[in-house]
Structure formats: C-alpha cells, structure tokens
Amino acid sequence: MxxxxxxxxxxxxxxxxxxxxxxxxxxxxxxxxxxxxxxxxxxxxxxxxxxxxDMRGLLDAVAAEGFTAYLNTKTGLEPTADPVEDLRAGWDLHVDFGLANPALYLVMSEPRPGAAPQAAVDGAKFLAASIRRIAEAGRLRVSEERAANLVQAAGRGTTLTLIDMPGDRRDPELSVMAREAVITAITTDTPATASPGPVSAAVALRAVLPQTTALTDREQDLLQEWLDRITSPAQ
The missing domain is CATH 1.10.10.60 (Homeodomain-like)
Structure with a gap:
C-alpha cells in the first residue's frame, strides 16, 4: 500500500x-x-x-467480497431464448472465476458457521431462477431443488479439482464433460409435453403454478403439495 x-x-x-x-x-x-x-x-x-x-472474521469478510465480485459476473449475463444454453454460460463463468481467483475461491468454498453472506444467498437465488426458467420451458426432468443442488455441487467440485491440478496438466475438457453430464441428468431435449413422463410434467406445472389465478390459495397449496410429492427424489 x-x-x-x-x-x-x-x-x-x-x-x-x-x-x-x-x-x-x-x-x-x-x-x-x-x-x-x-x-x-x-x-x-x-x-x-x-x-x-479475528482472522477468521477477516477471511469471512474477504469471502463475502468474493461472492459479490462473482455475483457481478453473473448479473451481467443477458438471458437468451434458450435457458439451457444460459445455464451452460453460467457454469462456464463459475469455473472461469474460480480459475482466475484460485486462492479466493478456496476461501469462499470453506464451510463456515452462521448466516451466509448476502451475495452468496443472492447467487443461490440467481441459480434457482435459471433452473426455474428451464422448468417453465418444460425441459427439467427432476425437481428444481435437486437440479440446483446438483449444478452447485458439480460446479464447485469441478472448479476445486481444476484448481488443484498443476497448470501444465490442467484438463479444460473436464469442465465441459462435467457440465454436459449434469445438463443431461437434469434436462430434456424437448419440452415435457412432447415426451411422456409424470415427473417432467409435474416439474413444468410446478414452475408455472404461481402464475395461475383460477385456484384459491388453499387449492394452490394442495396442488403444490401433490406436485412436490410427484417430483420428490423418493419417487
């Protein structure tokens, strides 16, 4: 300084x-x-x-700043007509941020007690909104919660693995393979209406349920409960 x-x-x-x-x-x-x-x-x-x-508090504050910087890279993305392609772009930004800021990313990834930084919460909401767009398009084959958890877990694990690799041995295709494996696991090539299956159909209906006006609040809550049971991982 x-x-x-x-x-x-x-x-x-x-x-x-x-x-x-x-x-x-x-x-x-x-x-x-x-x-x-x-x-x-x-x-x-x-x-x-x-x-x-203490120093733990300082590192937590630095991690919070890192989450803010990371979120800023996400909010600059302009949504396209294809929500799955947008998810791909978000994944790539995540990995690129981690590789550009490896030490900071490691600190951000450390488990810590207490409330998460607001920017981290906002980042999770951004991912949830991306998943919701795929569900609204009828292209999500699992529940929104499971899809978001899988994307987050796989994205973080892939980034940490690449960071741990020596630069001259880093395999950039690893991220592409992991990304496509996740997308294959959670999405369909066509809307659920074009391919039979109760889970995909329930996921799509669950995503647009808040837009309905024909049901009472009690009826909406009941239908939401039924749809959640259909899309539950236990099914």
Whole structure:
C-alpha cells in the first residue's frame, strides 16, 4: 500500500480487505497473517480485531467480497431464448472465476458457521431462477431443488479439482464433460409435453403454478403439495 491509498480516502477496513485479497492472490492462504496484513494495510494489529473480531472474521469478510465480485459476473449475463444454453454460460463463468481467483475461491468454498453472506444467498437465488426458467420451458426432468443442488455441487467440485491440478496438466475438457453430464441428468431435449413422463410434467406445472389465478390459495397449496410429492427424489 502506498500514499495514494490514503490520498484516495480509503478507510482502514477497505485497506485491510484490499491487502488481504492481494496477499491471497499473490501467495495463497499461507501468505495471509496478522503481521503481513497489518504491514500491507498500514494498520495496527488491534484494528483488525476491532473491525473483524479475528482472522477468521477477516477471511469471512474477504469471502463475502468474493461472492459479490462473482455475483457481478453473473448479473451481467443477458438471458437468451434458450435457458439451457444460459445455464451452460453460467457454469462456464463459475469455473472461469474460480480459475482466475484460485486462492479466493478456496476461501469462499470453506464451510463456515452462521448466516451466509448476502451475495452468496443472492447467487443461490440467481441459480434457482435459471433452473426455474428451464422448468417453465418444460425441459427439467427432476425437481428444481435437486437440479440446483446438483449444478452447485458439480460446479464447485469441478472448479476445486481444476484448481488443484498443476497448470501444465490442467484438463479444460473436464469442465465441459462435467457440465454436459449434469445438463443431461437434469434436462430434456424437448419440452415435457412432447415426451411422456409424470415427473417432467409435474416439474413444468410446478414452475408455472404461481402464475395461475383460477385456484384459491388453499387449492394452490394442495396442488403444490401433490406436485412436490410427484417430483420428490423418493419417487
């Protein structure tokens, strides 16, 4: 950090977060310590504890910033007429973000107690909305919840595996194969109305149920319960 940071009026919190992110990018998790962060951000040790509680709190805050940056890459996507292709684009952005920010992605992927950062919650909602569009098109063969969980688990696992590979041995086709395997598992080539099957039909109806006006609230709740039972993984 140089004098320009202070001239720009950056707060101690902003300097600490920026310094931690930079240390992560340059040297990985091992490069981040109270001493190195304080030196880079030009603050005293008590400042970190006052603002973040401890180093765990600091890393959680950095992860939250990472989720925000990741979400910004998603919100720039313009939906197309093909929701499955949009899911492919979202998967590729996810993997690309992880490979471009490996140390940050590892911190973001760590299990942590307590409430998830709002940006992480918003990211999950973005994925759920993408899955919902596929269901509304009649092309989802499993429940929306199961589809979202599978995409999230496979996408994260694929990204972590690629990060763990040495750069000269990294296999870019691994992501493509994993992506297509997931898409094959959760989608159909044609709308459910063109291919028989109660689960696909129930998923499609479940997705558009909130748009109906012919049913009372009680009737909608009952129909939703029936559809959920049809699309349940236990079926």
């Amino acid at each position: 140089d004098a320009d940071d202070f001239a720009a009026g950056r707060s101690p919190r902003e300097r600490i977060l920026a310094a931690t992110a930079e240390l992560l990018a340059e040297g990985g998790r091992e490069a981040v310590s109270t001493r190195t962060v304080c030196a880079a951000a030009r603050v005293q040790v008590p400042t970190i504890y006052r603002l973040f509680g």
